[in-house]
Amino acid sequence: MKSMANAILNLKGRNIMQIRTAKIRLLILTGIGIFLSGCSISDWYNGYYVERYAIKEAQKDREKYYNSESPEMQERRKQNQTYCLDLANKPENRVARAGYPNGVWNQAMFSRCMIDRGTPTYESYGGVLQRKHDEEQRAKGKRVM
Numbered sequence: 016m017k018s019m020a021n022a023i024l025n026l027k028g029r030n031i032m033q034i035r036t037a038k039i040r041l042l043i044l045t046g047i048g049i050f051l052s053g054c055s056i057s058d059w060y061n062g063y064y065v066e067r068y069a070i071k072e073a074q075k076d077r078e079k080y081y082n083s084e085s086p087e088m089q090e091r092r093k094q095n096q097t098y099c100l101d102l103a104n105k106p107e108n109r110v111a112r113a114g115y116p117n118g119v120w121n122q123a124m125f126s127r128c129m130i131d132r133g134t135p136t137y138e139s140y141g142g143v144l145q146r147k148h149d150e151e152q153r154a155k156g157k158r159v160m
Contacts, residue, residue, distance in 0.1 A: 076137070095134045099128035099132070102124065103128070108124055
């Protein structure tokens with residue numbers, strides 16, 4: 016009988032130890048789950064990191080575009096930029112926009128002026144390349160959206 020009582024006490028002691036370790040494990044797993052759901056690595060990677068990387072890549076491409084020009088083209092770009100900025104900022108060419116009583120400068124006019132004068136900006140150059148690509152695709156008989 017005494018050995019039976021010892022066996023029962025022994026089993027209760029083991030159960031208590033198992034419950035204690037299970038509670039600790041559950042608490043740790045719950046804490047990790049709450050931390051990961053609040054500060055998800057995928058959110059950080061897809062948001063902050065990717066946006067920063069895209070900005071750096073765009074800045075590199077922009078610098079590469081402007082640095083690849085000859086000195087004559089760079090000088091021509093400075094002259095065209097001055098002329099086109101003055102043209103786009105003239106009061107009669109300003110674009111009316113809510114909250115701006117005098118209007119805002121005409122970005123579209125500036126870009127078109129730079130293209131017409133032979134020195135497209137990096138931003139408009141991307142559009143020019145896209146239009147050329149679309150025209151080539153249409154010439155091949157492919158559908159372009």
